[in-house]
Amino acid sequence: MLSGSGVTRSRAVAIVAAFAFTYFLSALLRAVTATLAPVFGSELGLDSADLGLLAGAYFLGFAAMQLPLGHALDRVGPRRVLLALLGVAVAGCVAFALSHGLAALVVARGLIGVGVSACLMAPLTSFRHLFGPSTQLRLNSWMLMTGSLGMLASTLPVQALLPVLGWRGLFVALGALLLAGMALTYSHVPRRTVDVGTGPSADVGSYRLIVRHPAFVALAPLGFFCYGGLIAIQALWAGPWLTQVQGRSAAQAAQGLFAINLSMLVAFLAWGVMMPRFARAGVAAGRLIVWATPASLVVLLVIVQRGAEAGTAHWATWCVLSTVVSLSQPAVAQAFPAALAGRALSAFNLVLFVGVFCLQWGIGLLIDGAARAGHGTVAAYQWAFGAFAACCIVAYAWFLLRQRRMPIIGGEAVRR
Secondary structure, three states, X not given: OOOOOOOOHHHHHHHHHHHHHHHHHHHHHHHHHHXXXXXXXXXXXXXXXXXXXXXXXXXXXXXXXXXXXXXXXXXXXXXXXXXXXXXXXXXXHHHHHHOOOHHHHHXXXXXXXXXXXXXXXXXXXXXXXXXXXXXXXXXXXXHHHHHHHHHHHOOHHHHHHHHHHHHHHHHXXXXXXXXXXXXXXXXXXXXXXXXXXXOHHHHOOOOHHHHOOHHHHHHHHHHHXXXXXXXXXXXXXXXXXXXXXXXXXXXXXXXXXXXXXXXXXXXXXXXXXXXXXXXXXXXXXXXXXXXHHHHHHHHHHHXXXXXXXXXXXXXXXXXXXXXXXXXXXXXXXXXXXXXXXXXXXXXXXXXXXXXXXXXXXXXHHHHHHHHHOOOOHHHXXXXXXXXXXXXXXXXXXXXXXXXXXXXXXXXXXXXX
């Protein structure tokens, strides 16, 4: 048995594997627009703002589900919620494959976002009920590693499949894989991981307690700008930077995205290995965020300053250093009772993915606006990413001001 969970090790592996497969697919669907951006641009005539809207529609649908999702996860249980929503994702993939024109594509991609909105929240809610704090941090990092694997699959493998399947056939195939994920979820994920029907925490119907909590208040801007920005760039803007700023071909950009996502996979694997050791040493998640975030901000400023000279290695370095903000998610969950875990995670995820949507579309609008103002392509990207860097710096400053009021995570107070 795993300590305190009543779940055998083999059963735990099956549960985690089923969750990991669906999260792998959701991450692939999230990031595939970065690889397909040149195709959409040439075939459908989409400009930077259109691409940002199309990519961001996924996150808008995703974000719209978070508050009802959190309530459903706590009341109904992760298995039933995940199965229902994956059915919506299958329909979204088919609709995307059949769509013509930006409006239809945006609606279909929004449906996909709705459908995969529980692919991380459902496992994290289950882990909050089944495992201890250090194991939760490890599994959170390894789920994110699985997501990086999905993003890896969205680069060179997708590029290789495009001549065979086309982008429409690709989305039909992804819908079929989501059906397989539903079968795995039905077979291996328990019907309920905890009895949430009793106790005072289960009767809390409002999110007011969550959004006023010191941990949530301290981490929300960091989640919106730094974590949301990491996903926005990894899932979309790293690709156009390589093609439009550096002048790389679509195939070269796919290779660059592969390297970026591979580096993030290794980073999340390392976090999964190291987090239990940090917890035993009394090093809290908040302290790690304080220490590591400035390095990512420095690299981002270097990228903005260097412009066309900043390429795959720079973005890979920034992404790896930025992975420390992923610790904010389990830190928020651990600040609340288990009966509120689904709502706490989903409320934070709402902030995160509203940030992704705003940043993906907003960066595109800033690039197009700077171009209309007479700036060249490289300068337009520098203006847009410079504005993004400024927002990240402000979010980190806010965290520094508020982090002393955060709750004790892992047995140690969070201090600089």
